[in-house]
Amino acid sequence: MGKKIYKLLSILLIIFITINQVSIVTTMAESSTETINSFLDIEINRNEVAPGEQFYLRVTGNPDQLDEMTIEKSDDLIEGEIKEVSNRERLYVYHSEHSGRYDLTARVAGLRSNTVSIVIKDLENRLSTFSNDMNISETTETYKFKTEEKMNIYNSDIGISATHPSLMSRNTQTLTGYVQGGAGDILEVNGELVVRVPRASIGSIASISVTAADNSPLMPLAFYQEGIDVVFPFTFDYEGLEEAAHFYTFSIMFEVATFHSHGVEPDNPYNVSLSYAGRTVDTEFSILPITLSKPIFSKLYYGSRENDGQGSFGNLQIDGQEVTNNNKFILTINYDGSQKDGVVVTDVLPKGTTLAPNPSTWNATGGTNTISGGVRIAEVINPGEAGNSFNYVTEEFVNKVSFNRDTNTLVVDFGNLSEDQAYIIEYALEVTDVDLFNEGRQEDGFSRNQASMTYNNQIINQTYRLRIPESNLPAISLRKSVDKNVINLNENELIYTLHVSKFSGTINQLVIEDELEEGMYFVEFLSDIPSYIDTDVNNKNIRFSANKEITGPLNFTLSFKVNVENYIVGDQITNFATLVSEEGRLNTSIVNTKKIDGRIKVIKTDDSSRRLEGARFAILNSEGEVIQTGTTGKNGTFLSEPLPIGKYQIHEIKAPEGYQVDTSSRDVFINENSIEKTTLTIENILVTGGVILTKIDSESGEVLKGAVFELQDQAGETLQTELITGSDGKIKLEGLAPGEYQLVETQSPTGYEKDSTPIKFTIEREKKTAVELKKENQLIPGVVVLTKVDAQNEKPLQGAVFELQDQAGETLQTELITGSDGKIKLERLGPGEYQLVETQAPVGYELDKTPRLFEIDKEKVTSVTLTKKNSKLVNSELNEDSMNKNLPKTGEVFVRQVLFIALGSLLVLISLRYIKKNTKFFG
Structure with a gap:
């Protein structure tokens, strides 16, 4: 019994232990999964x-x-x-x-x-730490900063780094390098300092910029390509080196190459090397491909960005640089490649900002000038695909882009776009008033840049959030603006305005100096200058100084007028100011004004380039309003007054005397590049005349086709040939300039005599009706020849008498007798149908009254030839054969008659003789 209980307890214990272990494993698995x-x-x-x-x-x-x-x-x-x-x-x-x-x-x-x-x-501390410790961490595969261990024989040191270890395609990379040493360390025998950058990592060569510190003995030389690298050599002004060791820095900036997703992959990382005096250090960077897309409309921000739960937002920089690299927007249009009608892009800038006058350029070919205060437009080839390209076409949009400074609204009218038309709009923001910008912020703390594109009665909206971080606010800022970025030939004054912003704190001393350029001179201060600012002008130096402490936040402006009449067309008028305070010196960005020639010159000529007086023109603005009119003078020209930047149309409203009005219009664009007057040559067409010649029969007045003429001038010089009258008998000539002409017949109509007598006529000025002429032609008379022949032997028969009748049998001519040659010849017969009727046969021949029909055809110039056969008379007892045998031949009648008489006479004599003999015999 005890054994049975023991076994039972053992079994229960084993089951308990097993369950417990399974629980532990399950718990561990859950714990592991959670971890x-x-x-x-x-x-x-x-x-x-x-x-x-x-x-x-x-x-x-x-x-x-x-x-x-x-x-x-x-x-x-x-x-x-x-x-x-x-x-x-x-x-x-x-x-x-x-x-x-x-x-x-x-x-x-x-x-x-x-x-x-x-x-x-900071760089100096970093380099000092580097020189002492020689230990810089290399923790990733995308970035390195290496330097070799210093060699004991040199006291100099070198180093190079990439500002962006990894950056997107098309962005700007900056390589910062240095050499440390003194005159005893940096020697001419060491040769040049050389930086090598893989060519495949650099986009546009034109984007490369190499700089060294001002007054540095380190000097960049011209860079060049060698193999797969672009080589940047540097040399030294050895006499300018100081004995004590110094840091000499340089920078190499360039736009990195473009790579697209699903296209050619970048060969990352790209290694950059710096070599000097037998030593080499290197660094590297990687390029991230651009993800391609084909949106209908998008708004992209290129500047300092962050992300939160709502997405990306931009941190505006208070730039103040001549070329604005920050706060840049790109708008893409029609990347999806579909036809769109009535495309208009509207972009409302945040309060407290405006267009930066000179934003940095995109990777595009073509002219980089801006319009409307800071806008560029580029056409895109293969949008949203690998291998796409951009070409600036800004000048084509001079009349299609507007910027309203009061509403801060930019509008670009693209009109109708086809499937293969895609564009980008490029601009950057400049902060003009921080307080005003902050007033425009919404509850989430951001201001908005709001853009929209309308097309096909649809609208797409794009909004981007912006803010100005406190860390981006300087203690004080100074910005300069000018009232005109372009002045015309007849404009001589500019107004400069200094915008001062004290964001925080107190400043005891504030001075602003503005040195005027050679060629401009001061006119007056304007009324916006506050009472706590004193003004002074000393020659070309304009000076503003605070007469009390300035405590922020505070914004104020200082304006003054200058005269620039000494500048000529094409000159760039530049100016900047400098703020001097306890915190140092601060230069404003440079403001530019270009002097242009906004005149339009019209030259009026005829088709032979002869200048024409008296043409009157009207100039219309983009709203279709007439703003100027003028008439060409003796030299054939009309010169307008200077016109502001914009699109204009030239219309001819009156032509010179004797010429047609040209109803077409000419578009003219006045823009920042109009450094000479715009010249148009407009050709006028003479009011020409015409002539109509009708060719007729001189007798009947019937029109005649087929007559050939040539047109000659008054002197007989041939102008046109092979002018042929048609079925209506007419030749029509148009477009004849006023003058004297003549038409000369070179070939008559068939059946008519040619008349080469010139037909003179005159084309008078401004006479629009054609000159009408008539030319008569004499018909060449018809000829008929009838031959009368013997029916048997076709011998000509003389003495046959005929009469000429018309088709109706009316007698026209009588007593027409065949001659010894058997012929009758009739001449000067008009066209028509005739018949010859025999009225008397030749002697010994039967009369044949059957009419012999014939026709005189005026289209034919040959004679009509007829033959009429006659048969001889026949005796009643003779048949035709006996007649043929017994009848004498022609010419034998007389001989036979003589023989007959002689024979008869002989018989009479014989008879008489016989009678005489018989009389004697009987008698």
């Missing part, structure tokens, strides 16, 4: 950067966690682009203008990641 799902890790690609230099934070974790995650960091760290590498990995870009050590930690729903640190240190 995997809650994984969150961050790493940083740099341990140390310079102020303004970017660094990357890589975050890996669960996709849901990444969507809800926030980064704990100092406000001094400005967040830029966020790139989603995969659904479990994101890349954040940061930079800061402030030195110090900063920690970053990712947090989501109570879960914290590890903490990483970044040290931001």
